[in-house]
Amino acid sequence: MAKAARPLRRITHVTEAPLGGVMTYLDDLLGAQLQSLPDVQIDLITPEINREALAGLSSPYFRLIAFHHRRGSPRALLVMALRTLAHVRRTRPDILHIHSTFAGAAIRVFAPFFPNETKVIYCPHGWAFSREGSRHKLWAFAWVERVLARGSDAILCISDHERREAEAFGLPPAQLVVIENGVSSRTAAMAGGPGDVPAPVRPERVPGRRLIAFAGRFDRQKGFDTFLNVMGQLGDEADGIAIGSSITSDEALPPIPGNVRILGWQSRSAVFDLYRQADLLLVPSRWEGFGLVAAEAMQAGLPVFASRVGGLQDIVVDRQTGRLFEPNDVATILALIRGTSDADLARYGEQGRQRYLTRYTADRMAEKTTDLYRALLSSDGER
Numbered sequence: 499m500a501k502a503a504r505p506l507r508r509i510t511h512v513t514e515a516p517l518g519g520v521m522t523y524l525d526d527l528l529g530a531q532l533q534s535l536p537d538v539q540i541d542l543i544t545p546e547i548n549r550e551a552l553a554g555l556s557s558p559y560f561r562l563i564a565f566h567h568r569r570g571s572p573r574a575l576l577v578m579a580l581r582t583l584a585h586v587r588r589t590r591p592d593i594l595h596i597h598s599t600f601a602g603a604a605i606r607v608f609a610p611f612f613p614n615e616t617k618v619i620y621c622p623h624g625w626a627f628s629r630e631g632s633r634h635k636l637w638a639f640a641w642v643e644r645v646l647a648r649g650s651d652a653i654l655c656i657s658d659h660e661r662r663e664a665e666a667f668g669l670p671p672a673q674l675v676v677i678e679n680g681v682s683s684r685t686a687a688m689a690g691g692p693g694d695v696p697a698p699v700r701p702e703r704v705p706g707r708r709l710i711a712f713a714g715r716f717d718r719q720k721g722f723d724t725f726l727n728v729m730g731q732l733g734d735e736a737d738g739i740a741i742g743s744s745i746t747s748d749e750a751l752p753p754i755p756g757n758v759r760i761l762g763w764q765s766r767s768a769v770f771d772l773y774r775q776a777d778l779l780l781v782p783s784r785w786e787g788f789g790l791v792a793a794e795a796m797q798a799g800l801p802v803f804a805s806r807v808g809g810l811q812d813i814v815v816d817r818q819t820g821r822l823f824e825p826n827d828v829a830t831i832l833a834l835i836r837g838t839s840d841a842d843l844a845r846y847g848e849q850g851r852q853r854y855l856t857r858y859t860a861d862r863m864a865e866k867t868t869d870l871y872r873a874l875l876s877s878d879g880e881r
Contacts, residue, residue, distance in 0.1 A: 506593070508539045508540075508591040508592055509593045509871070510542075510591040511524065511542045512578075512582050512605065513597035513601050514545060514598060514600050514601045514604075515545075515548075516569055517548065517551060518714070519714070521548050523597070524542065524544075524552065525682070526680060526860040527860065527863060527867065528542065529554065530682065530860045530863065531867075534861070536559070541560075541562075541563060541585070541591070542555075543565070544565075545565060546564040546567070548564070569600075575601075575603075579604040579607065579608055587611070587612070587613065590613045590615065593871050594618050596619065597623060598622065610649075617651045618651050618652075619871075620646075620649075620650045620654065621653075621655075621656065623656060623788070624660070624785065625643070625663055625787065627643070628663050628787070629719070637667070644670075647670055652675050652870060652874060653669065655676045656809060657676070657787060657788050657812050658809075658812050659808050659809050660676075660788070660809060661674050677866045677867055677870065678809075678812075678857060678863065679788045680860040681790070681793045682859075704737060707734065707735060707737055708736040709736070709776045709777050710732075710739075710835070711739055711773065711778070711795075712738065712780055713741045713791045714783075715744065716743055721784055722751070724782035724826060726754065728832060729755045729758050731828065739758075739761060739776070740761065741761050741772060742762070743762050769794070770797075770798055773794065773795050776800055777843055778801045778802070779800050780803050781804035781805065781810060782825065782831065783804070783805050783825065784805065786805075786810050792804055792813045792820075795850070796813070796854040797858070799848060800850070801821075801843050801847050802814050802846075803820050803822075804821075804823075806822040806823060813858070818853075819849050819853055820846050
């Protein structure tokens with residue numbers, strides 16, 4: 499006889515990721531969960547650097563547990579994993595929801611020591627084996643993921659592409675669940691950067707020049723060098739505004755063209771203010787699990803020109819909500835920007851907004867995530 503479903507009383511989220519997309523995702527997911535699950539205790543274990551980015555989350559049932567963490571340090575990962583294990587054994591949450599690859603690897607090693615009643619969900623936010631690297635290295639990452647899958651009750655993929663990649667590299671299909679990222683309408687919370695909340699972006703528009711936005715980390719994955727190359731070749735045809743900074747990359751940035759303004763990390767309200775004023779968002783990533791900035795731009799009705807990689811090719815519909823191109827293809831990006839009319843840009847923006855409302859709201863994401871939690875609590879299966 500099947501067990502009756504246990505009530506959902508406590509959720510623990512944990513990540514080692516600093517700032518950026520994972521923090522935006524957690525800000526949106528937890529914000530929606532605090533609204534839809536008002537009597538459920540929600541804990542978040544995360545690096546101290548993320549505290550200000552999540553300042554908009556507030557509830558008597560929410561606790562942020564911050565720790566000092568140096569990204570890439572094996573010792574720091576071990577300390578985080580042991581701290582998570584101690585917390586889980588002490589509080590015995592119904593759900594342990596792990597975010598990002600490094601946290602997933604470090605914490606799931608200790609899965610045999612978790613309470614039996616705690617269900618473990620792992621969300622990689624982009625597979626390590628979907629990035630650049632040798633074939634042997636990528637298959638080694640996949641082997642690790644297959645072994646650690648035994649410590650998961652479910653593996654949450656943030657796009658259909660991420661699920662397809664997982665299956666192609668041998669992860670168990672029965673564990674894979676697709677819940678696409680969602681974007682909240684709460685634009686006053688911090689987007690993922692330290693410091694005081696800056697004034698909204700008010701770019702001065704020059705007649706006849708397009709305003710092209712970039713948002714994200716200034717590193718190789720996000721293709722920031724491609725953005726700068728494109729802007730340099732556009733010259734006086736366009737102006738660029740880049741929101742973000744280098745976080746995970748030690749590479750020196752290319753020279754900044756004179757038509758590009760670097761703003762650093764901004765409040766989320768400032769990010770959306772830029773989206774509302776720009777002509778298009780350029781997302782020249784080399785790999786992506788999802789590509790959250792694309793969904794954010796679509797919420798604001800901004801066309802998205804993006805690389806045909808990862809989840810971006812699921813979000814952006816070519817010639818409907820923006821344009822797709824191959825990564826590193828500067829010549830094609832230039833041709834697309836120059837060859838797209840203002841009328842087409844307006845149409846892409848309107849259709850992107852409708853696609854956001856249909857597929858990428860935070861409420862929809864939170865509802866499907868809660869459905870997954872409850873399904874796991876209703877199951878009799880064990881890891």
